[in-house]
């Protein structure tokens with residue numbers, strides 16, 4: 298027997314429906330249902346509309362649960378399309394060094410940076426990693442983030458990458474949010490590897506990739522294209538192999554120097570993430586492509602550098618998602634809404650553009666078609682903020698939190 302739940306009336310429901318995947322958005326384009334209601338059936342949205350109409354519809358259904366609300370604004374659950382929340386240790390020391398004037402590359406060359414986290418993550422047991430992921434995912438869930446991408450990339454060997462990805466699979470079973478996993482074995486070249494960069498990438502693609510498929514650990518392959526990480530030429534055979542095996546490609550692109558976004562577009566990547574260094578040429582290229590441009594304001598804040606050119610990307614016609622990049626080095630804050638709100642003020646983004654960037658456009662950055670919009674048949678991931686006006690959400694810069702969060706139709710957070 299199907300279980301129907303009616304929720305409402307909400308002061309406003311922002312469905313995020315009917316909006317284009319690409320390009321600039323005005324707030325006038327938003328569909329706002331005043332005094333709206335939603336019927337959920339099991340894990341999905343059954344119908345959404347004005348409460349009077351929806352409650353009438355509910356009379357003909359076997360509605361078990363009825364939740365009366367007041368003065369709330371309902372949105373699709375937020376989606377964080379780029380995180381590194383599977384890690385051991387912290388890097389407070391790096392952070393202090395950086396703030397005292399050392400650069401990211403100087404710290405990395407001195408033995409800090411990503412390699413430090415690799416060492417700490419390798420030391421951690423699978424269970425310790427599972428617990429760390431669950432704790433961070435729970436914090437995200439309380440802030441309204443119902444889907445979280447998580448990357449490996451601190452193992453940097455077949456076995457250690459597997460440990461991370463298996464920990465993510467276990468955490469996914471136990472936490473409320475959905476975890477979308479990504480293999481980032483091409484995060485940096487492991488300094489203890491006996492062989493060349495090409496040897497390493499070949500080993501990962503020929504030994505690890507088949508295990509990922511067999512154990513269904515991920516369908517996404519990512520690489521960090523940057524000076525000090527991987528070059529476009531070294532990554533080509535790696536991405537060729539990933540494509541051939543049917544993996545989705547995503548790229549850490551144009552963070553400090555350009556080159557990565559061209560690779561992303563060439564491989565028809567689902568997303569190109571970072572883009573702080575992207576210039577006019579890269580912006581135009583991304584705008585013409587199917588690749589979602591994902592801005593990571595948390596990394597800009599953590600490194601004290603400029604933001605990705607989100608305004609220019611949107612005006613050129615690109616699809617822009619916004620993600621937290623939550624990681625122990627450059628983006629330790631791990632608060633998507635604060636970061637998205639701040640990016641909005643610096644890049645002059647409308648409410649619609651920011652909210653799209655953490656809902657349906659973030660879903661597109663993960664190639665997910667079943668969420669990010671409040672629409673019949675889609676996943677009932679919903680969040681409700683205690684306000685009468687949706688504009689207050691970004692106005693409070695991340696300090697107004699959702700009082701209620703539904704994950705797959707189930708009330709997961711009730712503050």
Ligand SMILES: [Zn+2]
Pocket residue numbers: 379380381549622
């Ligand atoms: Zn990242």
